[in-house]
Each structure stands twice: as C-alpha cells, then as structure tokens.
Amino acid sequence: MIHIDNLSKAFTLHNQGGTVLPVMAGAGLTVAPGECVGLTGQSGAGKSTLMRMVYGNYLANGGQILVGHLDVAQGTPRQIITLRRETLGYVSQFLRVVPRVPTLDVVAEPLLALGTPPDTARARAADLLTRLNIPERLWSLSPTTFSGGEQQRVNIARGFAHPYPALLLDEPTASLDATNRAVVLALIDEAKARGATILGIFHDEGARAQVCDRLVDVTGFTPGLAA
Numbered sequence: 001m002i003h004i005d006n007l008s009k010a011f012t013l014h015n016q017g018g019t020v021l022p023v024m025a026g027a028g029l030t031v032a033p034g035e036c037v038g039l040t041g042q043s044g045a046g047k048s049t050l051m052r053m054v055y056g057n058y059l060a061n062g063g064q065i066l067v068g069h070l071d072v073a074q075g076t077p078r079q080i081i082t083l084r085r086e087t088l089g090y091v092s093q094f095l096r097v098v099p100r101v102p103t104l105d106v107v108a109e110p111l112l113a114l115g116t117p118p119d120t121a122r123a124r125a126a127d128l129l130t131r132l133n134i135p136e137r138l139w140s141l142s143p144t145t146f147s148g149g150e151q152q153r154v155n156i157a158r159g160f161a162h163p164y165p166a167l168l169l170d171e172p173t174a175s176l177d178a179t180n181r182a183v184v185l186a187l188i189d190e191a192k193a194r195g196a197t198i199l200g201i202f203h204d205e206g207a208r209a210q211v212c213d214r215l216v217d218v219t220g221f222t223p224g225l226a227a
Contacts, residue, residue, distance in 0.1 A: 001197035007063035091159035169200035
C-alpha cells in the first residue's frame, strides 16, 4: 500500500546564499496492508522529513512514493487532497483546527467530508471521544481551549474517525497517561486488523514493541550519517 523507492530530498537555504542541504538520498521501503512499520534513527536523521514527503507536505527531489496507485512525488495538489480525504490519514503531534468549531464536529469532519450522514459521523466521533476519555461536557466546545493532552486525544480521535486504508502516525502515544496510551494502542491494533497500512514514529519503546511488525532505521538514507 505504501512503497518508497530511491527517494531523495534537499533543502535550499535561501538565507545562506542558496546553499543546498541534502537530507535524504536513496530511501526505500514498503509497508504492506495490515502491517505497521516504525521509523527509527537519531534526532535529525530524517524520520519526520520522510513522513512529510509521504503525506505530500514536502516535495521530493527524486524517487517514487506510491500510496495505493498514486505517486505522491508526482501528484497534483488536487490528487493529493483527494488522497488525504479518502486514503491516507495523518495523526500529527499537534492539533490544527478552525477556532470555534465544536470538538464533536472536529472529530466527525473527515467523515462529513466524504458524505457520511451527519448522525452517523457524529456517533462515530462520540464513540472515539468516549474511548479516549474526553468528557461529554467538552464536546460542544472548541478543542483550542483544551489542555495539550486533551488536544492530542482529540487529534487521535479525528485521525481514526475514517477507516483510512493507510495511516501515518507521528508519536501517537507521546505525553499520554497509561489509560489513554492503552486506548491508542488498541486503536492501532484494530486498524491493522482491518488491513490498514501504518507507518509511524514511536519514541515510546514499549508502544513500538507492541504494535510495530518491524523497524526501519532511516540513518542509512541520510547523507553524512549513513555508515
């Protein structure tokens, strides 16, 4: 479902005379349906850069990023937006939402965008918010007013609302207490069981051991760090 081949990326430092900084070269990996692959490597090795290229936030300089049948490295903005709506979910560490939208609708939005009946979408959102221990009295409020931990749980609920065929997870258990950490790991296991392809960054070694089928060290793709 996710196949990366000979991927490269460099950043141009315009405030330093146009210096070109290569950050990734020759990256390659495949993640099958129902598999969770964890990215490892020291800080700065390129884990987040690789994830952002898969999601289409960063434009690759070369190589291929297949998500389903779309090569994200060559996809048009319209194709990437469609991919994100229907196929590729992304749970980041930070919640970014329009202010004043109720939490229930923030979580239901991925389903509403696909034409799911509002009652069905909000019922799914309510189930996830309940599982992640967000009190019902908060559902009518904007999550922008919540604590960091509550915002993270809302972000996780939103990311798992639609049964995406592929998921990118960036530190999904960071800063969570034991109870909510267990809920998130259960959601990941459920996604794997239905055949979702999952690529993630897990600094939580226990979580990584529980849900990852294998690990890929990105250090070997990083110029200057590779052995």
